Amino acid sequence: MNTMRLSTILLAAITALVAILLYSPLFVPIVSSFFVINHGQADWSTPTLSAYIALTENTDVLAALRATLIVGLCTVVLSVVCGTLLALYYHSHRAGGGALQFIVFLPFLMPPVISGLALLIFFREINFDRSLVTIVIGHTIFVLAIVYRTILTRLQSVSRTLVEASYDLGANGWQTFWRVILPNLSSAMAGGAILAFALSFDETMITILVTGTQSTLPVRLWAMMRLGFSPDINALVALVLLFTVLLCGLTARFLIPKQVAGFHG
Template identity: 40%
Template sequence: MHSERASLSLRLAAWGGLLFLHFPILIILLYAFNTEDSAFSFPPRGFTLKWFAVAFSRPDVLEAIKLSLQVACLATLIALVLGTLASAALYKRNFFGKESISLMLILPIALPGIITGLALLSAFKSLGIEPGIFSIVVGHATFCVVIVYNNVIARLRRTSQSLIEASMDLGADGWQTFRYIILPNLGSALLAGGMLAFALSFDEIIVTTFTAGHERTLPIWLLNQLSRPRDVPVTNVVAMLVMLVTMLPILGAYYLTRGGEGVAGSGK
């Protein structure tokens, strides 16, 4: 009789793969609480929360966190609007060039980040736009749109057309149908797409490097800290913060969209 449970060797291999992938992250988490300020003192000498207080008392850390949050929120807002509009325009009707438009929407996240960054830098220079917060937000929005678009168009394709037709037959106009029928069905898809876009924008570094100019987001701050070994404990604390800020939205989006039709289907 065939068993649906995986064999012991397969389960051990799976756990071994997870340990291999997450071991470096566990090291960073461990050293964020180390009492020693040495980067290579192993095993850790003790447990302390001192470096958290040091990290959050530094103005450069707080400014980098503030800038990253500001950029991520603006990029997510732009992505929600443009991604929803694009998915609404493409999910139902067929027309000439539809596949090409879909490919162009998905292309920014499929291309290597260095290509996207170079292209954006060249475009901004040709338009006379100086690198700054505006260029960072635009750069992040180019790939965040894809995340929202994929989530929303998948939900629209599962939405029952009979609900929309019934709304129109009962006298609702386009806005009322969107507000009371389509938008409630898109709620969790928009939330999941927004959370994923926020997480992707918050820890983006490659595109940001080309578009930031003199601005320093949190990932760029971390990159600059690699040349300062005396600040390793503070760097570990900030790295743990970045991991938590990006991990929690991803987990939330996963729980919002899991379960197939039960969650991502035609129901609210």
């Protein structure tokens, strides 16, 4: 009993240490965003919201953030639609399934710099000007594999008797998809959309190669590294982290229970 208790305490201590090492750096910009920083030194005497006020006046960063959100939302829509259609095709028609999966997974498995260079050469060959559209295309190709696999896994778990019962009750193909298949795929589609948005928000290498005059937030921050970050970037990081935590909380609260219920129901 004492040995088991000692091992439990040891594992808990190791887990706590790993968590501290992983997540403690995240709290540095959050805490720093509430204090004035002069010449690299923080004044801990008086908390202030000046960094957040300065962030609202930083038009370049806000424009990059707006571009990132636009690209992320467009990527989510395209990847979920394409991933759902490809998953439905592979699940219903196995002909050419191997080639289909090879095409879908190849851009995700290749290094991002290779995918970005390939897209850059392609856009130049067809004289397609680089813009937010090219960024959306690059991000969609990159995240499609994750969305496709998430939806396909959920689709393969749906009992065929549900579809057969729908047809036996007189429903046509569209009605069966809308009222039987789609509700069972909704949680997987939402989960894939969250993953797609997170990957798109963070993608840098492909974005650098296919971007035009408008840059996303990661590219903007990459450029600012040469001169150093202003205090309002700490506020931006704090807000992004808060949004990420809320997104993870919503995912755990609303998506995971539905998926578990779907497998047991």
